[in-house]
Amino acid sequence: MAENWTIESVKSALAAKKISARELAVEHYARIASRRALNAYLALSEERAYEQADRIDAMVAEGKPLPALAGVPVAIKDVLSTRGVRTTCGSKILEKYVPPYDATAVARLESAGAVILGKTNCDEFAMGSSNENSAYGPVLNPEATDRIPGGSSGGSAAAVAAGLAVASLGTDTGGSIRQPGAMCGVPAMMGSYGRVSRYGLIAFASSLDRIGPFAHNVKDVASVLHVIAGRDPNDSTSTTAAVPDYVTELDKPVAGLRIGIPKQYFGEGMDGEVRKKIEAGIEILKKLGCKLIDIEMPHTDYAIAVYYIIATAEASSNLARYDGVRYGLRVNDDSLLAMYRKTRGAGFGPEVKRRIVLGTYVLSAGYYDAYYLKGQKVRSLIAQDFRDAFTKVDAIVTPTSPVPAFKLGERTNDPLQMYLADIYTVTGSLAGVPGISVPCGRVNGNLPVGLQIFGPAFGEARVLQLAHAFEQAGGATV
Amino acid sequence: MKISREDVLRVAELAYLDLSEDELATYGKQLNEILDYIGKLNELDTANVEPMAQVLTDDQTADATLREDVEKSCHGASELFLQAPDAEPPYFRVPKVIER
Numbered sequence: 001m002a003e004n005w006t007i008e009s010v011k012s013a014l015a016a017k018k019i020s021a022r023e024l025a026v027e028h029y030a031r032i033a034s035r036r037a038l039n040a041y042l043a044l045s046e047e048r049a050y051e052q053a054d055r056i057d058a059m060v061a062e063g064k065p066l067p068a069l070a071g072v073p074v075a076i077k078d079v080l081s082t083r084g085v086r087t088t089c090g091s092k093i094l095e096k097y098v099p100p101y102d103a104t105a106v107a108r109l110e111s112a113g114a115v116i117l118g119k120t121n122c123d124e125f126a127m128g129s130s131n132e133n134s135a136y137g138p139v140l141n142p143e144a145t146d147r148i149p150g151g152s153s154g155g156s157a158a159a160v161a162a163g164l165a166v167a168s169l170g171t172d173t174g175g176s177i178r179q180p181g182a183m184c185g186v187p188a189m190m191g192s193y194g195r196v197s198r199y200g201l202i203a204f205a206s207s208l209d210r211i212g213p214f215a216h217n218v219k220d221v222a223s224v225l226h227v228i229a230g231r232d233p234n235d236s237t238s239t240t241a242a243v244p245d246y247v248t249e250l251d252k253p254v255a256g257l258r259i260g261i262p263k264q265y266f267g268e269g270m271d272g273e274v275r276k277k278i279e280a281g282i283e284i285l286k287k288l289g290c291k292l293i294d295i296e297m298p299h300t301d302y303a304i305a306v307y308y309i310i311a312t313a314e315a316s317s318n319l320a321r322y323d324g325v326r327y328g329l330r331v332n333d334d335s336l337l338a339m340y341r342k343t344r345g346a347g348f349g350p351e352v353k354r355r356i357v358l359g360t361y362v363l364s365a366g367y368y369d370a371y372y373l374k375g376q377k378v379r380s381l382i383a384q385d386f387r388d389a390f391t392k393v394d395a396i397v398t399p400t401s402p403v404p405a406f407k408l409g410e411r412t413n414d415p416l417q418m419y420l421a422d423i424y425t426v427t428g429s430l431a432g433v434p435g436i437s438v439p440c441g442r443v444n445g446n447l448p449v450g451l452q453i454f455g456p457a458f459g460e461a462r463v464l465q466l467a468h469a470f471e472q473a474g475g476a477t478v
Numbered sequence: 479m480k481i482s483r484e485d486v487l488r489v490a491e492l493a494y495l496d497l498s499e500d501e502l503a504t505y506g507k508q509l510n511e512i513l514d515y516i517g518k519l520n521e522l523d524t525a526n527v528e529p530m531a532q533v534l535t536d537d538q539t540a541d542a543t544l545r546e547d548v549e550k551s552c553h554g555a556s557e558l559f560l561q562a563p564d565a566e567p568p569y570f571r572v573p574k575v576i577e578r
Contacts, residue, residue, distance in 0.1 A: 207532070305516040308512060329563070336574075341495060344493075344494055345496025353495060361489045376531065380530040
């Protein structure tokens with residue numbers, strides 16, 4: 001297969017008229033067709049893609065200045081609304097749902113010239129760590145097709161890794177961008193809570209959900225984040241904080257930056273080979289002139305417990321909207337309440353039902369204080385761990401996942417074991433800080449490992465600088 | 479803490495969720511395991527800790543959360559009805575809810 005395109009190579013090829021935006025889209029649809037077995041895409045939006053490509057080609061022909069992502073073929077996780085393009089959230093309950101409007105992040109990509117190829121597979125309502133909870137079958141990891149791609153944004157990660165898109169959007173609630181990025185071997189980032197508008201993102205857990213990019217290199221991640229970031233009047237949780245030009249800031253020096261290494265992220269449960277790669281990755285940062293500082297984040301071990309209270313509580317509330325009345329599946333009955341119950345019983349898959357049951361339980365009378373309130377209090381302690389750390393260091397470096405991609409079916413019968421795969425990513429989700437996963441070598445032959453970098457809230461530029469420097473210094477092949 | 483079949487059933491009713499006997503049994507067992515795990519939070523004394531009610535600090539949201547109360551048109555109201563399982567615009571049809 002031809003080499004993967006990047007935003008830069010697309011830009012120069014279009015400018016030099018070596019390829020048209022339409023030809024680029026055609027090439028990508030051919031690649032998608034040749035890798036159908038990966039199951040990375042749930043829907044293709046060819047009509048919309050070619051219309052956009054033709055607009056870009058007309059701009060090239062007229063010699064107009066091209067926008068930042070002109071002609072760049074991108075993929076969108078199927079929890080983000082796309083006008084006129086089926087959006088299922090990986091669920092049977094939305095099997096036929098066609099949104100009448102675009103998510104702001106999608107609209108911003110298209111305004112910047114990107115060509116939207118289609119919708120990527122994911123765990124149902126973004127609930128999962130392996131993509132095996134999709135109602136439309138799992139995505140296969142392009143690097144090892146007997147293994148999971150990670151989740152929940154498995155399709156978005158696999159599409160980029162396999163060259164079926166130049167960049168993609170995913171969503172991250174407890175690790176759903178960073179963990180599949182690590183497992184498929186591509187850089188993947190979630191910005192700070194409030195950095196990217198969530199208008200049109202079909203909600204899972206509103207105090208945690210974030211949208212962010214996957215791409216082949218950190219520079220492209222920075223380009224896409226720059227396009228989608230910023231205040232949107234349609235999302236009152238999007239902030240007015242200024243959006244720096246992440247791309248031009250990339251080359252700022254990293255020598256002298258203080259990197260926190262929290263010992264709580266290097267305890268038992270981590271694969272030995274993964275540990276070696278992460279330690280080698282940290283050596284690269286040291287060679288780049290960063291100062292390594294051992295830090296304590298004492299509440300790390302409680303993060304999974306907090307996460308599965310708060311995320312399920314919010315999910316049980318957000319998913320109350322699927323009632324068979326205004327959109328989605330309806331299973332008829334003579335009584336309204338029975339219609340609700342049957343519709344939801346038939347439309348939701350096992351993991352979604354499990355989380356609705358757990359979330360409803362922790363919010364129910366008599367248990368609220370013991371679980372939900374307790375969870376919110378410990379969440380404060382976890383956020384405080386990060387604030388304390390960032391008084392001493394400029395960034396925090398950890399593994400993204402304790403293990404490389406595991407085999408399909410290996411963990412599906414044990415939800416708790418599956419939840420524990422998110423142990424290094426949920427902390428940053430709970431604290432609201434930005435985080436990126438960058439490729440950090442491979443283990444057991446060919447399984448990618450990801451190095452995670454956290455920064456303080458709205459410190460995306462610094463996180464990207466470090467990730468870029470790490471990548472340029474050969475981090476991916478450490 | 480032991481979750482019974484009846485506990486799961488009660489929660490499923492609160493959530494308007496039909497569950498099969500198999501699901502009631504499976505979720506009951508798994509819920510017990512997960513709640514046991516969550517119980518580790520009780521190791522922490524949080525008597526003097528404020529719950530984290532929101533992620534963004536006040537200075538991050540001061541300009542963002544309030545806007546002028548101006549009338550704006552809603553996009554595509556008629557298109558919304560195309561997604562409904564049983565619509566008769568401007569209404570959604572549902573099973574009879576009022577008994578006479």
